[in-house]
Amino acid sequence: MSKYLITGGAGFIGGNFCHYMMNTYPKDKFVCLDALTYAGNKNTIKPLLEKPNFNFVQENICNREEIYKLFEKEKFDYVINFAAETHVDRSLKNPDIFLKTNIIGTQVLLDACRKYGIKRYHQVSTDEVYGDLTLDKPNLFFTEETPLHTSSPYSATKASADLLGLAYYRTFGVPVTISRCSNNYGPYQFPEKLIPLIIKKALANEPLPLYGSGNNVRDWLHVYDHCTAIDLIIHKGRDGEVYNIGGHNERTNLEVVKVILKELGKPESLISFVLDRAGHDLRYAINPDKIMKELGWKPKYTFETGIGPTIQWNLENQEWFEESNQ
Numbered sequence: 001m002s003k004y005l006i007t008g009g010a011g012f013i014g015g016n017f018c019h020y021m022m023n024t025y026p027k028d029k030f031v032c033l034d035a036l037t038y039a040g041n042k043n044t045i046k047p048l049l050e051k052p053n054f055n056f057v058q059e060n061i062c063n064r065e066e067i068y069k070l071f072e073k074e075k076f077d078y079v080i081n082f083a084a085e086t087h088v089d090r091s092l093k094n095p096d097i098f099l100k101t102n103i104i105g106t107q108v109l110l111d112a113c114r115k116y117g118i119k120r121y122h123q124v125s126t127d128e129v130y131g132d133l134t135l136d137k138p139n140l141f142f143t144e145e146t147p148l149h150t151s152s153p154y155s156a157t158k159a160s161a162d163l164l165g166l167a168y169y170r171t172f173g174v175p176v177t178i179s180r181c182s183n184n185y186g187p188y189q190f191p192e193k194l195i196p197l198i199i200k201k202a203l204a205n206e207p208l209p210l211y212g213s214g215n216n217v218r219d220w221l222h223v224y225d226h227c228t229a230i231d232l233i234i235h236k237g238r239d240g241e242v243y244n245i246g247g248h249n250e251r252t253n254l255e256v257v258k259v260i261l262k263e264l265g266k267p268e269s270l271i272s273f274v275l276d277r278a279g280h281d282l283r284y285a286i287n288p289d290k291i292m293k294e295l296g297w298k299p300k301y302t303f304e305t306g307i308g309p310t311i312q313w314n315l316e317n318q319e320w321f322e323e324s325n326q
Contacts, residue, residue, distance in 0.1 A: 002119075003029045005076045007061055007109065008083030010034035012189045013124070013223055015044035017082065020227040022048055029053045031074055034083070035060040043320055044188045061105035064112075071116040078234055080122045081109055084161075088128075088152045089192075092278060095153035102157035103164065110168045110176075118175065122234045123165045125180045127219070127246065128155035132281030135217065138250075141287035142180075144242045151279045162242070169240040177237045179230055182246040182286050185306065186223035187313045188320070195307075198257050199314045202266045212276035214254030217283040219246045222301035222310075232295040243295075246286025249303040256307075263311050 004021065008014040009032030018032050032048075034040045036058055048054045059066050061083045083105060085091065085098045106123065113121045130142045131149030148163075150156040162178050169176040189196045201208050229245045237243060251259075254271075261268055291297045 001028055002077040003031070003074060005031050005033060005070075005074070005079045007033045007079070007081045008040075010036060010040040010042050010044055010056075011082060012039070012044075012193075013184055013226060014082030015041075015188050016186060016223045017080065017227045017230065018045050018048060018054075020224070021231070022051065022054060024231065027053070029055075031055045031057060031070070031076070033057045033059055033061070033070070039086070039190045039192075041188070041190075041320070060101075061109055062100055064108045067108050067112050068115070071112045075116070077119045078122070079109060079113055079118055079120070080124065080230065080234060081106065082124045084124075084158065086126075086154065088154045089277065091152050091154035091157075098153050098157045102154075103160045106161040106164055110165060110174060114168065114172050114174050120234050120237075121165070121174055121176050122230065123161060123176065123178045124230065125162050125178050126155065126158050127180050127182050127244065127284050127286055128152070128281065129159040129162060129180060130284075131155075133283040133285055135215065135282055141285045142244060142246075143287045144180075144244055144290055151281050166240065175239045177233050177239065178242045179233055180242060180244050180286075181226050181229075182219035182221045182249075182284055184221050184223045184226055186310050187317070189223075194253065194256065195260065195310065196314055198260050199264070199311060202261060202264050202270060205266070205270065207272035208257060208270045209272055209274045210253060210257060211274060211280060214257065214271075214273065215252050216280060217250050217252050217285065218256075219285050220249040220251060220256070220303050220306075221245060221247045222299070222306040225299040225301055228300070229291060229297050232291070232297050236295050238294075243291045244286045244288055245291060245297075246288045247299040247302070248285075248288075250283075250285055251303060259307055260311060263308060
């Protein structure tokens with residue numbers, strides 16, 4: 001039996017990971033820690049709260065004293081850090097909270113791992129640490145060797161956390177792994193992100209704000225496939241390694257919006273192009289060969305097979321949807 005700490009476990013990806021791990025390892029024990037900021041929703045993990053092997057703790061990863069108490073009490077085997085400020089637009093308006101949570105919070109967790117000992121600390125990162133790719137070279141992809149070249153306070157803080165984790169591995173021997181994923185979508189996604197935001201506004205027949213010309217490209221990864229990849233990394237990955245997670249599902253933002261409108265039976269006239277975001281990255285695209293070859297990971301979903309069920313989930317869970325939009 002193993003014991004896991006999942007930070008940010010009431011958020012979108014962390015919450016999906018809690019469900020996935022509880023289903024996959026029903027005899028193991030899990031502690032879900034979340035500060036329950038605006039993007040955290042306890043209802044995401046509500047079905048798990050009554051399980052005897054699942055415990056929820058409301059706390060901020062920056063609170064060193066409480067984090068140390070938790071580590072001393074629980075004696076974790078695995079720590080998976082999803083806790084982060086993630087929305088680029090918010091980082092442009094208020095970088096301070098991003099530095100605190102994404103860098104200082106990561107340091108606190110790494111210090112706790114070093115002090116109390118664990119089998120694996122896994123840092124959940126993003127492909128945004130690589131900057132962007134040009135639109136005129138479709139055969140160019142991010143690899144684990146791509147230099148870090150951040151564009152926003154958000155991506156800069158995530159890159160900082162990655163480097164901090166690798167430094168703790170090299171200098172202190174903390175068993176660290178890092179994953180960098182492409183844009184996620186799926187159930188329980190907070191409605192400030194593109195896909196749930198477009199669904200919400202389209203249902204209300206409101207204008208759909210789309211940056212610039214809508215030609216920015218993202219590699220869309222279903223959150224379930226992200227969870228299976230992290231599961232493989234924490235159990236079979238090599239210490240001190242970075243693994244890119246992507247599904248070769250590149251779509252322009254405009255293409256994504258048009259797919260959603262078609263599924264909902266809404267007119268494309270709802271699309272409203274707005275002033276582009278400052279420093280807006282042009283294209284993200286991941287080469288996932290390393291995790292596929294080393295760990296045998298393979299995504300279950302294509303964008304075509306994943307977007308329909310995602311839209312349907314949002315339609316069937318309006319109560320959760322509205323609670324997350326408060």
